[in-house]
Amino acid sequence: MTPTDPTTTAGDTVLEVEDLTVQFPTDEGLVEAVRGVNYELRRGEVLGIVGESGSGKSVTSLAVMGLLPKTARVSGSVRFNGNELLESTDKQLSRIRGRGISMVFQDPMTSLNPVYTVGDQIAETILVHNDISKKAAHKQAIELLETVHIPNPEQRAKSYPHELSGGMRQRVVIAIAMANQPDVIIADEPTTALDVTVQAQILDALRTAQKETGAAMILITHDLGVIAGQADRVMVMYAGKPVEKGTADEVFYTPRMPYTLGLLGSLPRLDVKTERLTPIAGSPPSVINMPPGCPFSPRCPLSDDICDQEEPDLESGSDSGHLAACHFSYRVEGHEPADLFRPNAEDPLPAGATEGEVIE
Amino acid sequence: MTETALEVESTTSRTPVLSARDIVKHFPVHGGGLLRRRIGDVHAVCGVSFDLYPNETLGLVGESGCGKSTTARVVLNLQPATSGEVEFEGQNLNTLARREMRRLRRSLQIVFQDPYASLDPRIPVNEIVAEPLRIHGLYENGGKERVRELLATVGLRPEHGNRFPHEFSGGQRQRIGVARALALEPKVLVLDEPVSALDVSIQAGVLNLLEDLQENLGLSYLFVSHDLSVVRHVADRIAVMYLGKIVEIAPAEQLFEQPAHPYTQALISAIPVPDPRKERTRQRIVITGDVPSPANPPSGCRFRTRCPKFANQLSDGQRTKCVDEVPELIDRGHGHPSACHYAEAAQLI
Numbered sequence: 001m002t003p004t005d006p007t008t009t010a011g012d013t014v015l016e017v018e019d020l021t022v023q024f025p026t027d028e029g030l031v032e033a034v035r036g037v038n039y040e041l042r043r044g045e046v047l048g049i050v051g052e053s054g055s056g057k058s059v060t061s062l063a064v065m066g067l068l069p070k071t072a073r074v075s076g077s078v079r080f081n082g083n084e085l086l087e088s089t090d091k092q093l094s095r096i097r098g099r100g101i102s103m104v105f106q107d108p109m110t111s112l113n114p115v116y117t118v119g120d121q122i123a124e125t126i127l128v129h130n131d132i133s134k135k136a137a138h139k140q141a142i143e144l145l146e147t148v149h150i151p152n153p154e155q156r157a158k159s160y161p162h163e164l165s166g167g168m169r170q171r172v173v174i175a176i177a178m179a180n181q182p183d184v185i186i187a188d189e190p191t192t193a194l195d196v197t198v199q200a201q202i203l204d205a206l207r208t209a210q211k212e213t214g215a216a217m218i219l220i221t222h223d224l225g226v227i228a229g230q231a232d233r234v235m236v237m238y239a240g241k242p243v244e245k246g247t248a249d250e251v252f253y254t255p256r257m258p259y260t261l262g263l264l265g266s267l268p269r270l271d272v273k274t275e276r277l278t279p280i281a282g283s284p285p286s287v288i289n290m291p292p293g294c295p296f297s298p299r300c301p302l303s304d305d306i307c308d309q310e311e312p313d314l315e316s317g318s319d320s321g322h323l324a325a326c327h328f329s330y331r332v333e334g335h336e337p338a339d340l341f342r343p344n345a346e347d348p349l350p351a352g353a354t355e356g357e358v359i360e
Numbered sequence: 361m362t363e364t365a366l367e368v369e370s371t372t373s374r375t376p377v378l379s380a381r382d383i384v385k386h387f388p389v390h391g392g393g394l395l396r397r398r399i400g401d402v403h404a405v406c407g408v409s410f411d412l413y414p415n416e417t418l419g420l421v422g423e424s425g426c427g428k429s430t431t432a433r434v435v436l437n438l439q440p441a442t443s444g445e446v447e448f449e450g451q452n453l454n455t456l457a458r459r460e461m462r463r464l465r466r467s468l469q470i471v472f473q474d475p476y477a478s479l480d481p482r483i484p485v486n487e488i489v490a491e492p493l494r495i496h497g498l499y500e501n502g503g504k505e506r507v508r509e510l511l512a513t514v515g516l517r518p519e520h521g522n523r524f525p526h527e528f529s530g531g532q533r534q535r536i537g538v539a540r541a542l543a544l545e546p547k548v549l550v551l552d553e554p555v556s557a558l559d560v561s562i563q564a565g566v567l568n569l570l571e572d573l574q575e576n577l578g579l580s581y582l583f584v585s586h587d588l589s590v591v592r593h594v595a596d597r598i599a600v601m602y603l604g605k606i607v608e609i610a611p612a613e614q615l616f617e618q619p620a621h622p623y624t625q626a627l628i629s630a631i632p633v634p635d636p637r638k639e640r641t642r643q644r645i646v647i648t649g650d651v652p653s654p655a656n657p658p659s660g661c662r663f664r665t666r667c668p669k670f671a672n673q674l675s676d677g678q679r680t681k682c683v684d685e686v687p688e689l690i691d692r693g694h695g696h697p698s699a700c701h702y703a704e705a706a707q708l709i
């Protein structure tokens with residue numbers, strides 16, 4: 001059974017990802033970076049993808065954009081407004097990248113050219129896809145800079161990227177991303193390199209860009225606070241797979257997967273004084289030559305025999321839109337992190353070592 | 361004097377283990393070209409003072425470039441201050457003879473942010489932890505056993521001590537760094553962004569470890585971090601820095617319940633919390649612009665170029681004071697010091 005989101009009405013869907021897998025053959029073995037991702041993205045919504053480093057968030061989006069290196073083995077389906085992207089030619093893809101789906105990366109310099117002024121770069125993006133005069137394109141570029149709250153946009157348009165701060169550059173990238181009224185904006189850790197006060201400004205600018213263009217947004221981050229504030233729906237990833245999916249409220253208030261609960265219990269909070277955090281023991285698994293079973297099992301306080309034999313599917317419980325990949329999700333429901341996780345969960349084993357192994 | 365006043369008196373008259381007085385640190389800025397003439401100074405730290413009490417965690421928080429790491433290095437005498445004094449247990453570190461400094465160094469240790477860069481990849485973990493003991497001539501006498509003990513203390517298996525750093529995960533590497541810092545039985549640990557490079561599920565374990573060590577060993581921590589959520593969790597008192605200066609210092613709960621400086625308020629309100637309903641209804645103070653260059657800080661109050669109060673609430677007459685007069689870090693009737701002429705407590709969370 002393919003898990004789907006019953007709350008989605010087909011007509012609304014702009015992007016549909018089905019059974020997406022990405023593998024990289026390497027000298028160390030087969031890297032299973034993405035192991036079956038499914039999601040539907042509806043017009044105007046914000047889907048938050050959260051997970052720790054290495055969980056496959058970036059590779060998933062690069063696959064959608066057709067930006068993976070040639071060595072990558074990709075399977076599954078990515079449909080954008082009904083068109084299959086995984087079978088598209090490079091030419092079709094670059095057209096879609098310019099105006100259908102646009103991307104904002106952590107490092108704005110990934111998207112900017114150091115030798116052109118930012119005004120020229122925005123205008124160029126517009127000119128590639130629209131039959132308008134240079135002058136009109138420049139005028140639009142300045143309006144876009146204003147939309148993302150850049151002060152003195154006319155002046156700033158004449159600046160080169162190196163003359164701008166990190167936060168300003170990221171706004172320019174957002175202006176470029178919204179320039180051609182895309183249907184989807186994918187932002188991959190757009191604020192991770194920035195200070196919090198600047199992060200707040202950038203999240204504001206992204207929201208504005210999304211509202212003004214009516215685009216759907218995929219917001220990728222490792223920060224659960226950012227997700228809570230921005231996302232309508234949330235997908236939690238672990239070891240290359242979504243392990244929980246639901247509305248932001250469902251995922252944050254009634255998690256059904258031990259990993260999600262563990263993450264919430266690990267988090268020091270600004271708004272409440274937590275006496276004791278409950279970390280998750282161990283560290284995320286290597287996604288090279290993965291063993292069978294649930295990838296969270298070595299760290300999971302609920303793990304049982306079946307967990308090491310069968311990898312759980314992403315399934316719904318009683319409320320049908322809220323999916324979790326866990327054989328025992330019913331034992332997670334209604335629990336606080338401290339009910340399952342211990343404050344002194346240490347990680348005494350070096351990465352890759354197995355319990356009981358003693359050297360010396 | 362009333363009884364409560366007496367109590368306050370007795371807690372504030374505790375003797376600090378570490379004191380920084382008016383620390384200033386400038387870095388020269390050189391021009392381009394062949395001569396690279398000195399064209400100015402980066403005012404990295406400008407008159408920072410604080411006390412650290414026994415068994416206490418003082419959080420030093422602020423955005424990148426505000427001078428946290430420089431303050432930490434100056435306090436540890438890893439870098440000379442331009443001016444100012446540091447006292448450890450009443451002894452002035454600036455005037456100590458080299459031999460005495462060496463002895464004091466044992467009591468003051470640092471743990472760095474990056475568990476990848478700060479451990480030598482060619483040396484096995486046992487040796488990394490043993491090194492400070494060897495340097496101080498303490499290894500011969502039971503050093504091997506001490507190393508095993510230290511590894512166990514930080515939650516690592518002593519039998520894995522002959523492995524190399526790359527065989528350990530990020531969280532484990534940070535534990536190795538802590539074990540090494542503990543080798544000489546310090547009284548004070550300066551922790552510079554000790555969990556910032558770690559994923560949250562791992563970070564939590566290191567934070568718990570630090571709490572346990574403090575309780576068991578009676579350590580004092582100067583905990584440097586850009587992450588106000590982490591600092592709230594670990595710190596007893598918090599000092600907020602902006603452009604080289606402390607703008608507010610208060611007991612942790614007070615700082616969050618009644619922040620008085622506009623920058624503290626902006627910082628608290630900018631940090632998202634992992635609670636969707638709260639996020640949807642939260643009042644936000646958004647500040648505009650970027651931090652000015654520390655090579656050319658604004659006159660008067662350094663926050664004035666971004667201060668929402670300055671921009672939206674003050675009269676022209678009031679603004680003059682922000683532009684002309686440096687606001688002192690003093691108690692302005694909020695129970696703790698803040699450096700704003702017009703400080704006013706706000707409730708934000």
Ligand SMILES: Nc1ncnc2c1ncn2[C@@H]1O[C@H](COP(=O)(O)OP(=O)(O)O)[C@@H](O)[C@H]1O
Pocket residue numbers: 024026031032033051052053054055056057058059060069287
């Ligand atoms: N080009 C590549 N070759 C081999 N492995 C890769 C490549 N790109 C990513 N990976 C691996 O794929 C996994 C997922 O990476 P990524 O999607 O970047 O994680 P995230 O964005 O969640 O931090 C990681 O284990 C990473 O090392």
Ligand SMILES: Nc1ncnc2c1ncn2[C@@H]1O[C@H](COP(=O)(O)OP(=O)(O)O)[C@@H](O)[C@H]1O
Pocket residue numbers: 387388402403404422423424425426427428429430431654
């Ligand atoms: N060795 C140095 N030479 C020149 N400038 C420096 C040096 N070290 C730090 N700075 C500058 O001093 C300021 C404070 O830096 P730092 O103490 O590292 O801040 P933080 O730790 O709060 O991020 C920054 O502007 C930084 O660029």
Ligand code: SF4
Pocket residue numbers: 257258259294295296297298300301302303304307312325326327328329
């Ligand atoms: S399937 Fe088993 S190991 Fe995996 S999360 Fe659920 S209980 Fe834990």
Ligand code: SF4
Pocket residue numbers: 621622623661662663664665667668669670682687699700701702703
């Ligand atoms: S002194 Fe003036 S500019 Fe500085 S924080 Fe207070 S109100 Fe703002």
Ligand SMILES: [Mg+2]
Pocket residue numbers: 057058059189
């Ligand atoms: Mg990534």
Ligand SMILES: [Mg+2]
Pocket residue numbers: 428429430
């Ligand atoms: Mg620093």
